[in-house]
Amino acid sequence: MTSRSALLLGASGLVGGHCLDLLLAHSAWSRVVVLGRRRLPREHPKLEQHVVDFDQLSSHAQYFRADDVFCCLGTTIKQAGSEEAFRRVDFGYVTEAAHIAAAEGAEQFGLVSALGADAGSRVFYNRVKGEAEDAVRALPFRSVHILRPSLLLGERKEFRLGERIAEAAAWALGPLMRGSLSRFRPVHSRAVAAVLVRLAGERSSGVKIVESDRIRDLAGV
Ligand SMILES: NC(=O)c1ccc[n+]([C@@H]2O[C@H](COP(=O)([O-])OP(=O)(O)OC[C@H]3O[C@@H](n4cnc5c(N)ncnc54)[C@H](OP(=O)(O)O)[C@@H]3O)[C@@H](O)[C@H]2O)c1
Numbered sequence: 001m002t003s004r005s006a007l008l009l010g011a012s013g014l015v016g017g018h019c020l021d022l023l024l025a026h027s028a029w030s031r032v033v034v035l036g037r038r039r040l041p042r043e044h045p046k047l048e049q050h051v052v053d054f055d056q057l058s059s060h061a062q063y064f065r066a067d068d069v070f071c072c073l074g075t076t077i078k079q080a081g082s083e084e085a086f087r088r089v090d091f092g093y094v095t096e097a098a099h100i101a102a103a104e105g106a107e108q109f110g111l112v113s114a115l116g117a118d119a120g121s122r123v124f125y126n127r128v129k130g131e132a133e134d135a136v137r138a139l140p141f142r143s144v145h146i147l148r149p150s151l152l153l154g155e156r157k158e159f160r161l162g163e164r165i166a167e168a169a170a171w172a173l174g175p176l177m178r179g180s181l182s183r184f185r186p187v188h189s190r191a192v193a194a195v196l197v198r199l200a201g202e203r204s205s206g207v208k209i210v211e212s213d214r215i216r217d218l219a220g221v
Pocket of ligand 1: 009010011013014015016024036037038054072073074075089112113114115147149150151152153155189
């Protein structure tokens with residue numbers, strides 16, 4: 001495989017951090033461009049960092065010239081402060097990044113979405129995630145990989161009470177979460193990143209949606 005370039009959005013986050021580690025260590029990618037709100041305290045010969053204004057992404061189009069894009073962006077309604085602010089990130093920034101990447105000739109787009117994403121859902125969060133998925137799928141990428149993890153496991157810098165409660169409940173109910181319920185089991189953020197990077201490395205064509213239980217299978221956990 002010839003050496004490829006990667007663009008990573010959300011590298012300061014839980015999944016994005018693992019994704020960055022994997023891309024830097026992988027021989028398929030010789031250049032890894034990270035766009036963020038602030039610089040990461042990290043140096044690597046393959047790593048190129050740019051601090052950008054996400055409300056003005058189109059003015060940073062030159063950084064989107066990459067073969068493969070990995071989008072691990074996202075917030076919560078609580079963190080963002082309102083539904084509108086949440087939507088600006090999880091739909092607005094994601095889809096604008098995808099549009100620019102497609103226009104700049106990216107071949108592959110990998111998106112970390114969420115369990116239950118559905119543009120027709122009555123649940124606001126699931127609807128926004130589903131709308132973002134649909135917008136990305138409609139773009140002329142050679143391949144689109146959409147991962148729909150359940151609750152993410154991993155070391156977070158900040159405390160999220162709701163996620164901790166859900167995690168505890170999932171551990172307690174884990175043995176009961178079999179068959180169709182297995183997709184509700186929490187999945188480690190490292191496994192999500194591993195599958196996102198692996199699918200890009202395979203360079204298949206078309207749209208692939210990977211549900212949470214399948215993420216666990218593919219990652220071998
Ligand atoms: N948490 C869960 O259990 C869960 C479950 C299923 C799906 N998901 C989805 O999985 C994806 C990855 O989740 P994660 O937990 O790894 O995310 P995370 O740790 O919260 O990281 C989110 C990333 O998005 C960036 N971001 C957030 N708000 C931004 C803004 N206003 N402007 C620019 N960048 C912004 C963050 O940058 P900063 O560091 O600058 O804030 C960070 O790099 C998200 O789409 C999330 O919705 C999460």
